[in-house]
Structures are given as C-alpha cells and as structure tokens.
Amino acid sequence: MPEVPVKLYMDKLLKQVRTVTRQIAMLSGPVKEKALRQMADRIETDKEKIVAANEQDVEAVGKSFAGEANKDRMKTAVARVRVTADDIKEMAERLRAIADLPDPVGAVTKRWEQPDGLQVSRVRVPIGVIGVVSEMKPLVTVETIALCLKAGNVCVFRGAPEWGQTHQVIGAGIREAAGQAGVPPGAWILVERPEKEVAVELIRAGKSLDAIIPRGGPGLRKAVLEQAKMPVLCHDGGLTHLYVDAEADLPMVQNLVVNSKVQWAEAANSLDTLLVQQVIARQFLPALINRLLVEFKVQVRGCSKTVALMGQMPISGHTSITPAADEDWDKQFQAPVLAVKMVVNMEEAMAHIAEHGPCLTAVIATARYDSAMRFTREVDASAVLVNASSRLNAGDSYGAGTDIGLSTSRIHAKGPIGLEQLTCEKYVAFGTGQLRLPHPVPETYFDAIMLKRP
Secondary structure, three states: OOOOOHHHHHHHHHHHHOOOHHHHHOOOHHHHHHHHHHHHHHHHHOHHHHHHHHHHHHHHHHHHOOOOOOHHHHHHHHHHHOOOHHHHHHHHHHHHHHHHOOOOOOOEEEEEEOOOOOEEEEEEEEOOEEEEEEOOOHHHHHHHHHHHHHOOOEEEEEOOHHHHHHHHHHHHHHHHHHHHOOOOOOOEEEOOOOOHHHHHHHHOOOOOOOEEEEEOOHHHHHHHHHHOOOOEOOOOOOEEEEEEOOOOOHHHHHHHHHHHHHOOOOOOOOOOEEEEEHHHHHHHHHHHHHHHHHOOOOEEEEOHHHHHHHHOOOOOOHHHOEEOOHHHHHOOOOOOEEEEEEEOOHHHHHHHHHHOOOEEEEEEEOOOHHHHHHHHHHOOEEEEEEOOOHHHOOOOOOOOOOOOOEEOOOOOOOEEOOOHHHEEEEEEEEOOOOOOOOOOOOHHHHHHHHHHOO
C-alpha cells in the first residue's frame, strides 16, 4: 500500500491536534504533576528497552558511514546518537524537576480595582498548540514535551530521524504513563515520519500552530525564521559579548572568559566576542589567549591590534592566533572559536554590540558600579550580566526552572523561555453592572426600568 503523501499526513495530524487543545488547557495542576512523575518512573522502568532501541539507531548511523574514509566523522556521529544510562537518568530527573515547579496556568500576575468598582486581573493561560522542530538529543524531546504539558499546551514534536527508534520507545512509554494519570490522548504528538518535508509542512502550518520553536543549529534556525507562518517563540539566535572594563578584577575575568567559552562551547550562550579595553590589554590578553589556545584548544581570531600584541609576545603557541575576518564579528560560533577585539572605552564596546547584533547575552566585567549600571541600562540583549559567566543566561540559573530555549524577541519575551513564557495573559474582570458611557438608553428611561424591579 502506497504511503500517504506528507502534506495529507500532516494535515490530518494537525487537524486532530486542535480537538484536544481545550482539554489539555483545562488539566488541573495535580493531574499534570502526577503525570510527569509517572512519566519519569516509566522512563526508568523502560531503560533497557530505550538502550536497545538506541542501539538500532546507532547501528543505522554507523552503516550510513560505510566506506567513509574519515573514521573520526563516523565516531563523532555515533557518539552524538548514542543514549547512555546516565542520559536516561537525567531524563527522569528533568521530568521530576519540572513536576516540582509551580503550575503557571491560572496564576494571577496583577490585580486592581477601577474607580467604578470594576475588579480587573491578568491571568496566565496556555498559548495553545506549539510546534517544535528539533535536531537535538532525546533528552530535549522529553524536556520539551514536559514543559509544554505543564504549561497546558499541546506539543507537536518533529525530532531528528537519527533517533527514530529511540523516540518511538520513549514516546510509547511516557504516553501510556501520562494516560494512566488522567492526561487525554493527543496531549503531544511525536511525528514519526522521517522525511524532511515533514519539518517544512510543520513550519508552514500557520493555521494549525500558535507558535513554533526550532531546537538545533544555525541552518535550522534560519530556515524556520524565513519560512514560519506563525510566531517563532525562541530560536537561541544572537551573539554573546563580554566586555572587560579597565577597572576589573583580572583573575576573576579570566575565569569568566574561560567558563563562558569553554564550559560548553556549542551552547547558544557561549562566548562569541571578547571586547577588552585596550589600556589593560597588555597585562590581560597574552596569558588568557595562550591559555585558550594551548590548554583548551580554542581557535582565537583577533583584531589587528590583538594580533600585533600577540606577535610581540615570546609565548609558546601564540602563533595559532589568526586575524579576524569581518564576518567573524557577526557570527554565533557555537564552537571552540572566539573573536577578540580591543576597544578604547565602554562607548566603543557598546557601539560594537549594537552594530553586531542581535545580542543574546551581554556581560560586563567591572568594579565600577556606575559603569555596570550604564551597561545594563543601555545594552539591548535578552540578558545583561555583571561579573558573571554568560553561561548563566538560563532558566535554572535564574531560579525559574529549566527552559526550552533562549529568545532575543521584542514581542513575547526575552531570555530563557520557561514555563511562564510558555503561557500568555488574558484579562479577567468582575463587575456589578458597570456600563461603558455614554449609555445608549436615556437615563430617565433607564431609571424607570430600575424602579420597576421588585
């Protein structure tokens, strides 16, 4: 029997999704919490099944590299796809951590009373149906589904085909566990078709989805931003800058730079551009750059002044620094690569950040309060940090729990997109007969009606 065309398949899938949206939005907090805990238990119970399914995915990836001369590429691809017992344990822990978070749905964010006695409040409600196109590990799959469920949203998740068998086993288990806790079928959908056209149809499903989130590399983010027919909730795009002021604690700053770049170089909020006030460059940069090159194997691309400075320094390994190209100042590397530039002062640093944006995370290292406050006020970024690693731009670092990604959007929310940001707000007002004036019924007639009431 011929396979259903992708467009028809996706149209049918998305039509079914809308039928359960209201049911998921109305789920109570205790039901969602119970479901998440049972999902965590089920993942632990299914550990051997998940590992066995993942072995099939790993074997398939290995076969796809048959005849490949570069064995390192195959090893990297296999390592990326492999799911370990520790990964499964982390999935369960993330589910329980999300279960512990307060339910955002129904939370009153503000309440006030108007002069006419109308009592007004703003209340958090689910966004609706959220599509996710991911190139990332099953851990991200489980975490994304859990966050959407907790926020009362239906999730349509298209994962990377490399984890096809793994996703099937995980999906079947957590779906059954959630159903036993009282979650109706269709609370989320794991799209199983592997064709690239599935992702394209999802991105263009503006009538069925209320928002979409890309979880992956620059190519995927670019495709979603260019083709999406609905709001893009977050996409982890934008550069991360760290400016080192002349009056900064340099040993602390070296730790900040190393942590921001090396702790997880592929992260969206890892450091892309280091801006250093030139009066301290000679005493600060040589030791730092040499450490990045030799100890951490980071490619360093410097401005002409930085290259000239390093060329004068009798330090082993300094020859590895390369001149930065113009496009390096606009690049989110998400790799062990760092661009370094000397600036005259903070004004030049802020001008550079503004010119080479959008800025995802901005950090200033300084001992001056006035400089820190000016930087936080004037720099446009999803998060501005003072004397702290850029890697801390994340929901769990802010005490808001895990997040689904980072946003530079000016429309919905900036920074980590966690449970609260996966909801929107509606107004709720309680009155006692208040009317919009002038009332179309003559006042005398209105009074007469009132008098006739028993």
